[in-house]
Amino acid sequence: MINVDTPRETNFAVTLVPCNLKEHTYIARVPRRTVSTDQLLDLVEKHNTGIDRYSVGHAMELLKKEILEQAELGFSVDIMDICKLYIAPINSVKSLTPEAETVTGFEARFSVNDKLKERLKKVSASVTAVTDSAPLISKIENPVDLQADGKLNLTFSARLRGDKLQVGGEGSGVFFVPCLESGEAETNEAHWVKVQDEHLTHNTKTMLEFYVPRTLDTAKKYFIAVRTALRGKTELKTAVTGISKIPVTIEE
Secondary structure, rough: OOOOOOOOOOEEEEEEEEEOOOEEEEEEEEOOOOOOOHHHHHHHHHOOOOOOOHHHHHHHHHHHHHHHHHHHHHOEEOOOOOEEEEEEEEOOOOOOOOOHHOOOOOEEEEOOOHHHHHHOOOOOOOEEEEEOOOOEEEEEOOOOOOOOOOOEEEOOOEEEEOOOOOOOOOOOOOEEEEEOOOOOOOOOOHHHHOOOHHHHHEEEEEEEEEOOOOOOOOOOOOEEEEEEEEHHHEEEEEEEEEOOOOOOEEEE
């Protein structure tokens, strides 16, 4: 809820997300917080002593009605020197006789006016967090008995739950990473054991299922790493890797 007593200054923070297309580069995202019409009227009343709040609200409703009607008529509407509202067809038209067609289905679009562009150039904000784009493994299960006790069997498959798990793109895969005596994951990837691509039976953003490689050593602990170059339908320039926080033990 907006506080009408908040000073008129930047009071938000952005989140940084690593850009996988360019090293050491981050994409800044502004958290989306909506101010309602009633809240805008509260602010107008707060900052303009003696104004009739209800008269302003009524004028806003009349203005909204005219804006919508003009947009429906196909006009581009300049909304208070902030942005222009215009409509455009949703789809292209394929026809042998285009002059005889009736175009249906439109959507609203906006273009920002120069005055707003100039004001936003002067805005600055702090960083609230840096989010990791790597796959997140939140749970390792044995899909046969749904146990998540840190043990996997060579004759069974394994199930990973989490986020950003979908494997795809160059260099991607699921790997078993040896756990060293120090409790750390082996950094030499030559010792990693990859799950064969054809043994990956379920591959989605939130869940992976695959057969446990039979070449793993029993009674030995492994971390599980997921490496992918996919983010939705986009293939990243560089694959990102996420490793389980705890290792699992391999049993016969």
